[in-house]
Amino acid sequence: MASGLVLFSYVFLHFLNHSLGNISFEAMEWGGVLHEWIWRNPVGTVALYGAFAIHFSLAFWALYIRRHLRMGWIEGLRLALGLLIPALIVQHAVGQRLSYTYFDIHRVYRHVLFNIWVQNPEIAGVRQFAVFGIAWLHGCIGLHLWLRVKTHYRKVAPVLLAFAVLLPTMALLGVMHGAQQVAEKIRLDPAFLLALRQIGRGGDPVVAGTLTAVVHWFWIGFASALVLVLIARGVRALLERRHGGVRVIYPDGRSVRIPKGLSVLDASRRAGIPHASLCGGRARCSTCRVRVLLGLERLPPQAPVEARVLARLGADRAVRLACQLKPVADVSVWPLLPPQTTMADQSLLNLSDSGTERFVAILFVDIRRSTELVENRLPFDVVFILNRFFEAVGSAITAAGGTPNQFIGDGVMAIFGAETGAEEACAQALEAARLIDWHVGEMNHALANELPEPLEVGIGIHGGEVIIGTLGYREHATTTAIGEVVHIASRLQDLTKEYDCQLVVSDLVGTTAGVSLEVFPMREVQVRGLRAPLTIRVVDNGAAIGGDKFRTLPVEAGHGSNRSDPVSATLVQSS
Numbered sequence: 001m002a003s004g005l006v007l008f009s010y011v012f013l014h015f016l017n018h019s020l021g022n023i024s025f026e027a028m029e030w031g032g033v034l035h036e037w038i039w040r041n042p043v044g045t046v047a048l049y050g051a052f053a054i055h056f057s058l059a060f061w062a063l064y065i066r067r068h069l070r071m072g073w074i075e076g077l078r079l080a081l082g083l084l085i086p087a088l089i090v091q092h093a094v095g096q097r098l099s100y101t102y103f104d105i106h107r108v109y110r111h112v113l114f115n116i117w118v119q120n121p122e123i124a125g126v127r128q129f130a131v132f133g134i135a136w137l138h139g140c141i142g143l144h145l146w147l148r149v150k151t152h153y154r155k156v157a158p159v160l161l162a163f164a165v166l167l168p169t170m171a172l173l174g175v176m177h178g179a180q181q182v183a184e185k186i187r188l189d190p191a192f193l194l195a196l197r198q199i200g201r202g203g204d205p206v207v208a209g210t211l212t213a214v215v216h217w218f219w220i221g222f223a224s225a226l227v228l229v230l231i232a233r234g235v236r237a238l239l240e241r242r243h244g245g246v247r248v249i250y251p252d253g254r255s256v257r258i259p260k261g262l263s264v265l266d267a268s269r270r271a272g273i274p275h276a277s278l279c280g281g282r283a284r285c286s287t288c289r290v291r292v293l294l295g296l297e298r299l300p301p302q303a304p305v306e307a308r309v310l311a312r313l314g315a316d317r318a319v320r321l322a323c324q325l326k327p328v329a330d331v332s333v334w335p336l337l338p339p340q341t342t343m344a345d346q347s348l349l350n351l352s353d354s355g356t357e358r359f360v361a362i363l364f365v366d367i368r369r370s371t372e373l374v375e376n377r378l379p380f381d382v383v384f385i386l387n388r389f390f391e392a393v394g395s396a397i398t399a400a401g402g403t404p405n406q407f408i409g410d411g412v413m414a415i416f417g418a419e420t421g422a423e424e425a426c427a428q429a430l431e432a433a434r435l436i437d438w439h440v441g442e443m444n445h446a447l448a449n450e451l452p453e454p455l456e457v458g459i460g461i462h463g464g465e466v467i468i469g470t471l472g473y474r475e476h477a478t479t480t481a482i483g484e485v486v487h488i489a490s491r492l493q494d495l496t497k498e499y500d501c502q503l504v505v506s507d508l509v510g511t512t513a514g515v516s517l518e519v520f521p522m523r524e525v526q527v528r529g530l531r532a533p534l535t536i537r538v539v540d541n542g543a544a545i546g547g548d549k550f551r552t553l554p555v556e557a558g559h560g561s562n563r564s565d566p567v568s569a570t571l572v573q574s575s
């Protein structure tokens with residue numbers, strides 16, 4: 001970064017100097033004296049050329065260590081522009097600096113304006129400005145990528161953008177105005193033209209040949225270095241393929257095989273799986289973080305840079321930075337932030353009083369054909385039936401270990417896993433579905449005389465990372481879960497109507513719970529907010545879910561006992 005800042009300062013001062021041409025070319029030359037004083041003294045020289053050497057060596061190194069060339073357009077543009085700069089700028093550097101240092105050719109603004117902008121503005125002028133324009137754009141993108149993870153960047157970004165556009169515009173206008181003045185002076189004073197042409201050994205063909213050869217050799221060296229880097233990448237890829245790889249498994253079931261040594265973020269990029277990575281994989285933003293669902297015990301330890309970021313977040317040990325995590329065995333990961341996360345979202349998530357982020361299972365349950373329930377019925381009766389329904393569902397949820405979080409009309413949203421791990425959260429949600437089926441059956445049996453037909457319910461379950469936070473106004477605030485997972489669970493509940501079943505549950509919930517749902521029909525559905533289809537299971541009846549994780553339902557639903565406690569009397573722990 002430091003080398004980039006030195007180079008950016010150089011271009012910045014160059015443009016500032018060009019802008020003085022809006023006053024006069026003499027003003028440009030005055031600025032040029034200052035410019036030379038800064039960059040041609042020993043310290044400035046070492047800083048400038050040292051930064052150049054370091055920056056472009058690092059660029060080649062980055063090109064080598066990058067395991068794929070799939071990247072965001074802005075990073076791709078920065079890389080492409082960065083590779084163009086040395087090839088384009090070498091002529092200017094040789095013509096100005098090398099010729100001054102070794103051949104005593106001291107060109108000041110009047111010479112440059114004359115040679116480039118008076119004699120050959122269409123080709124040399126445009127090329128010259130393109131070189132600095134490219135360098136400026138490359139630098140601005142680099143600064144943007146660096147600053148965008150800073151808290152207050154969004155506030156100052158519009159001002160910086162305006163400045164980034166204004167300065168080169170002023171510089172271009174300055175150069176054109178300065179060139180006009182030089183041309184006018186030549187027209188009025190032929191001696192001025194003569195003086196322009198007498199510049200040290202500027203006309204010496206040997207010197208010109210030497211300088212041209214330097215440029216050509218630089219181009220050859222630069223192109224060779226680039227080719228060598230690409231060859232080295234190819235050799236490495238072959239070697240890695242020989243040594244086998246690991247699988248990274250995503251929540252939607254996609255699995256990506258990568259060579260050992262690549263990060264989880266590399267895997268996402270390779271497979272074209274959208275993955276938030278605001279800082280571009282430099283362990284600065286934490287937006288790439290994932291929860292490791294399977295393979296936790298074989299993860300490599302956190303490097304200090306990763307540990308520092310995760311400690312700042314207060315993340316538990318299952319949360320890792322995808323850009324730093326290089327799995328040595330198969331892992332199943334859950335990206336925690338949406339791919340399109342911006343820094344504003346990120347800072348919201350990091351506010352401790354805004355809530356905490358954790359993996360939970362969300363269950364939605366709703367009464368089917370509820371409008372028929374309220375038709376031709378006294379309001380008191382409706383309230384009575386709904387409260388019996390809420391009691392049946394609520395007690396099933398709490399018995400399973402969850403929390404009935406919101407009662408919305410004739411539906412309930414429940415959260416599982418507020419204090420447990422992902423596996424238990426999902427198992428609890430599945431058990432709640434079984435118990436809801438049973439309890440609603442019991443309720444139907446008890447209210448057989450009140451109901452024209454038994455109540456039916458639809459249940460949707462999904463799991464993943466949500467924000468648990470307190471929302472609302474003063475004493476009306478409630479703690480709840482927000483995030484994509486909640487919307488998906490609600491959507492799965494809606495799907496029960498379409499599939500005419502009682503329960504739709506995402507495959508991820510079964511996998512995370514360690515409960516086999518393979519006996520139930522599988523479907524793939526497109527859910528808003530998810531790019532890839534979501535794999536779900538269609539379950540006719542919640543009680544049909546089995547497994548040794550669950551308690552035994554002692555009697556068949558709808559043929560209940562006369563228990564006094566709606567929960568404990570009906571449940572027997574299986575041993």
Ligand code: FES
Pocket residue numbers: 276277278279280281282283284285286287288289321322323324
């Ligand atoms: S991409 Fe920013 S920390 Fe991983």
